[in-house]
Amino acid sequence: MRQWQIFLHFSYLIPIIGLVFWLFWGNCVILQPNYESDINALDNASINDEKSKGFVSFAFPEAKSSKTGVSVRYAPCEKREWFVLRIKYGQAQTVADAIIEDGIYVYLAKVWKDIRNKETGKKQRKLFPFMNLLFAYMTVHEAEKYVKNSDVSKYTTYYYNHFVTDENGYNPPLVVSNRDMEPLIKATSLLDEHVMEIDLKTCHFLSDELVRVTGGPFEGITGRIARVARQNRVIIYIKGLESCITTAYVPSHYLEKVGDKQ
Numbered sequence: 702m703r704q705w706q707i708f709l710h711f712s713y714l715i716p717i718i719g720l721v722f723w724l725f726w727g728n729c730v731i732l733q734p735n736y737e738s739d740i741n742a743l744d745n746a747s748i749n750d751e752k753s754k755g756f757v758s759f760a761f762p763e764a765k766s767s768k769t770g771v772s773v774r775y776a777p778c779e780k781r782e783w784f785v786l787r788i789k790y791g792q793a794q795t796v797a798d799a800i801i802e803d804g805i806y807v808y809l810a811k812v813w814k815d816i817r818n819k820e821t822g823k824k825q826r827k828l829f830p831f832m833n834l835l836f837a838y839m840t841v842h843e844a845e846k847y848v849k850n851s852d853v854s855k856y857t858t859y860y861y862n863h864f865v866t867d868e869n870g871y872n873p874p875l876v877v878s879n880r881d882m883e884p885l886i887k888a889t890s891l892l893d894e895h896v897m898e899i900d901l902k903t904c905h906f907l908s909d910e911l912v913r914v915t916g917g918p919f920e921g922i923t924g925r926i927a928r929v930a931r932q933n934r935v936i937i938y939i940k941g942l943e944s945c946i947t948t949a950y951v952p953s954h955y956l957e958k959v960g961d962k963q
Contacts, residue, residue, distance in 0.1 A: 783877040785860040792856040793830040810889040895949030
């Protein structure tokens with residue numbers, strides 16, 4: 702009887718002990734390392750070394766057909782290069798879909814632009830292909846096929862490099878290095894409404910110094926600073942193109958000098 706009375710006297714401690722045990726066990730579970738998350742984080746980690754000179758390696762977005770949903774992942778290949786294709790106005794997505802459905806990776810860079818509604822007279826913001834260009838990662842043979850002998854050839858031509866001439870005195874098709882494509886893809890894939898397309902001739906650079914963005918959504922992008930829309934922005938320029946891409950405003954504490962322009 703005495704033992705039973707003692708048990709009843711201390712019975713109120715049972716829920717407390719259970720709560721302590723639950724909290725301790727829960728904390729043990731929470732504190733266990735999430736190895737899967739760590740691995741995923743490493744897959745998407747930024748790579749900074751002397752050879753990359755500050756450019757960030759990141760996962761290129763999938764190229765997906767808007768018609769069939771077929772998608773293609775970017776995969777480096779020694780035989781393929783980034784060809785710049787000029788597309789007839791309004792046909793960029795059609796051409797992109799056709800090439801993607803053949804298993805070839807393309808990137809259609811888009812920027813926001815203001816247009817005036819003919820009916821209401823009001824301005825609207827819409828996404829448009831950058832310079833009506835399509836960046837296609839393909840072989841020379843594949844490029845020739847889509848420009849000269851395919852269903853989309855009537856919409857497609859090469860964008861020629863007017864800074865170079867071949868042995869016959871002609872300008873060759875513009876080919877872009879992977880190093881130059883990375884910042885373009887990184888900036889435009891954000892679909893940030895403050896990312897702009899501007900004419901290179903009207904771009905007022907503040908200096909010849911190259912800077913690297915060290916934080917924020919544009920981290921890793923390297924370029925020169927220009928004054929655009931009353932803000933300091935980093936300019937993403939591909940040699941051979943008439944226009945360039947600007948980042949949105951980047952705070953000065955996110956900018957690091959890395960040298961003079963190349």
